[in-house]
Amino acid sequence: MPEALTNTLRAHRETRGWTQADLAERVGVSRKTINTVENGVFVPSTIIALKLAAAFGCAVEELFRLEA
Amino acid sequence: MTQSDIETAERLGRRRTQMLPAMAAIFAAQQTVFFIPADNASRLVDKVAVGGWILLSAVLVLLLWNGGAWLHSKSVRALLNDEVTRAHRGEALSLGFVLSMGVALVIYATAGIEPMQVREAIHIVVSIGVVVAAVRFTMLERRAYADA
Numbered sequence: 783m784p785e786a787l788t789n790t791l792r793a794h795r796e797t798r799g800w801t802q803a804d805l806a807e808r809v810g811v812s813r814k815t816i817n818t819v820e821n822g823v824f825v826p827s828t829i830i831a832l833k834l835a836a837a838f839g840c841a842v843e844e845l846f847r848l849e850a
Numbered sequence: 851m852t853q854s855d856i857e858t859a860e861r862l863g864r865r866r867t868q869m870l871p872a873m874a875a876i877f878a879a880q881q882t883v884f885f886i887p888a889d890n891a892s893r894l895v896d897k898v899a900v901g902g903w904i905l906l907s908a909v910l911v912l913l914l915w916n917g918g919a920w921l922h923s924k925s926v927r928a929l930l931n932d933e934v935t936r937a938h939r940g941e942a943l944s945l946g947f948v949l950s951m952g953v954a955l956v957i958y959a960t961a962g963i964e965p966m967q968v969r970e971a972i973h974i975v976v977s978i979g980v981v982v983a984a985v986r987f988t989m990l991e992r993r994a995y996a997d998a
Contacts, residue, residue: 803856812859812929818994824934 786849792820794838794845808837859929862919866930867991870913874984877906881977903973910980914943914987938990946983953978 795805795816802816809816811830818824819834826834835842880903912918917931917939931939954975957966 806856812863812932812934813856814860814863814994815932815934818934823994824937827933830933 786822787825787846788822788849789819789846791816791834791845794840795820798838805834805837809833855923855925855929858922858926862922862926862930863935863991864995866918867988867995870910870984871988873906873910873913874981874988877903877910877977877984878981880906907976907980910984914939914946914980914983934994935991938987938994941990942983942987945986946979949982950975950979 791805795802800808802813802820806813806816809830810833815824815826815830819826819830831842831846835845838845880899917927917935919927919930922930954971957971957974
């Protein structure tokens with residue numbers, strides 16, 4: 783069964799008033815990575831997912847969700 | 851890792867998506883070397899052309915293999931070759947490898963019908979692999995930079 787990973791990265795980022803560059807700097811990745819993850823083009827590694835969650839101060843499950 | 855590093859990496863990454871296809875185009879244009887008859891290949895100009903092809907092949911393979919930006923700081927290189935780029939490089943190199951192997955098998959299979967010199971065969975296999983990988987990597991990177 784195909785599964786899709788959805789995320790609420792953009793919503794979390796915009797709530798805080800951060801740009802993609804701001805988030806990229808906090809996580810230590812390129813702006814391209816933030817952009818591709820937000821758009822669902824790229825599925826990040828566990829390490830990046832944990833860093834993103836840490837940057838927002840939330841659980842990874844709040845950022846990423848599997849949808850059947 | 852600073853904002854400046856991120857900006858530098860972004861600038862270099864975008865430049866790479868412009869430089870790589872240009873290098874691949876120059877590389878493809880150098881295929882005229884392939885048509886040099888063997889008896890004329892001893893001319894100095896032909897040796898230079900073959901040397902240029904070998905050098906450009908090596909540079910493109912290295913660029914695709916480790917991402918380039920060799921003269922920049924470790925943090926900029928890390929940003930320039932982060933997860934997304936490594937995945938793109940992996941996909942591009944895989945496609946280049948598979949097509950190279952396919953071409954090599956075709957050359958091997960048709961060797962009885964259409965004999966080919968070793969040098970010509972290697973030239974075709976390397977050229978296909980390098981150009982396909984470079985084009986694929988550029989496409990993936992440009993898509994990733996769109997809207998960024």
